[in-house]
Amino acid sequence: MSKLILTAVGGDPAETVRLDNEQQLTVGGGDVLVEVEAAPINPADQLFMLGWFGVYPQVPNALGAEGAGRVLQAGPEADQTLIGRRVIILPTFVQGTWADKVVVPARNVIPVTDDADPKQLAMLPVNPATAYALLHDYVALKPGDWIGLSLANSGVGQFVIALAKRAGIKTLAIVRRDDAAKQVQALGADLAVVAGENLGDRIAEALAGAKLRVLFDGGAQDLGELVRAVEDGGTVVTYAAVTGQPPVLPLGDLIYRGISLRSFYILNWIQQTPRNDLERIYTELAELVAQRVISATVEATYPLRQYREALAHAGQQGRSGKVLFVPGQDA
Ligand SMILES: NC(=O)c1ccc[n+]([C@@H]2O[C@H](COP(=O)([O-])OP(=O)(O)OC[C@H]3O[C@@H](n4cnc5c(N)ncnc54)[C@H](OP(=O)(O)O)[C@@H]3O)[C@@H](O)[C@H]2O)c1
Incomplete structure (x- = not known):
């Protein structure tokens, strides 16, 4: 043995x-x-x-x-x-x-x-249980709602995309490589955006007026850019810190727009x-x-x-x- x-x-x-x-x-x-x-x-x-x-x-x-x-x-x-x-x-x-x-x-x-x-x-x-909990335990999502996720090509991300698609929920997938963007689109992500310069503007353009009900964050360095796409009163759920940095949200989003920061831990x-x-x-x-x-x-x-x-x-x-x-x- x-x-x-x-x-x-x-x-x-x-x-x-x-x-x-x-x-x-x-x-x-x-x-x-x-x-x-x-x-x-x-x-x-x-x-x-x-x-x-x-x-x-x-x-x-x-x-x-x-x-x-x-x-x-x-x-x-x-x-x-x-x-x-x-x-x-x-x-x-x-x-x-x-x-x-x-x-x-x-x-x-x-x-x-x-x-x-x-x-x-x-x-x-x-990972699938994490994806399931992220989709069920924070915001009551309905078909047609938009959600966003960083680390979208990760195992967690792939399960979030698949479960969301099955529920008719639309996904904005943030990745850091072009080939990962192609991969998540092939898996069913509605929009894929590669992190980098002017990320917030590029996300806003891609969403064409739609807002995210919730954002699942795995440790994006540019969380402040991503959170601009979250609706007023919306939610950010942090579940990983791949960069080793804590999630930092601009005060204006937290206070004036009422964005909540929550977390998930599988154990x-x-x-x-x-x-x-x-x-x-x-x-x-x-x-x-x-x-x-x-x-x-x-x-x-x-x-x-x-x-x-x-x-x-x-x-x-x-x-x-x-x-x-x-x-x-x-x-
Ligand atoms: N809170 C919880 O209970 C819970 C549950 C499950 C997973 N997690 C966490 O969720 C994360 C994903 O897990 P997984 O199993 O799905 O991972 P995975 O399939 O191994 O994928 C790793 C992901 O992390 C990205 N990544 C790695 N280093 C990075 C960096 N320095 N900056 C930005 N992105 C980076 C990779 O991007 P590239 O492909 O571009 O390298 C890839 O998207 C892990 O951090 C894990 O610990 C937490």
């Missing part, structure tokens, strides 16, 4: 991550043993390894926030009907998913459809969402994956043993999609 673990916080993952090949796995009463089919490398994993995430590593700390796999075994107090089922593993930053097998408290898995690509299901717990959302709702939402999202309504572009998959290459690849900017571990490739 193989599992990637973090041995020190900060520094180069090539030095701080180790593949542990001799794990003794004990399945506790309320646990399940899952054979992992796929597990992505997310920015949150990278932040976690650096000690910059909302949860601080307790080294040695198992790595990998989310994943999908099949239940091989269930402890006596766990639901026995889970055995043989495909499940998604919810993020805790404790149990780890970058492993060929993992023991997880049964409450941290949710059974999902067998009829979908496990790589896509492995990415379900974090709080999972903790605060009643279990029935979590199961309903993830089941619905898994069905959308099976129907190919939502997906995230995959750029590469790696076996666990190539973790150094995989982590370096995931750390590159300008990727076309996600990098995942597929432990079955180790065989």
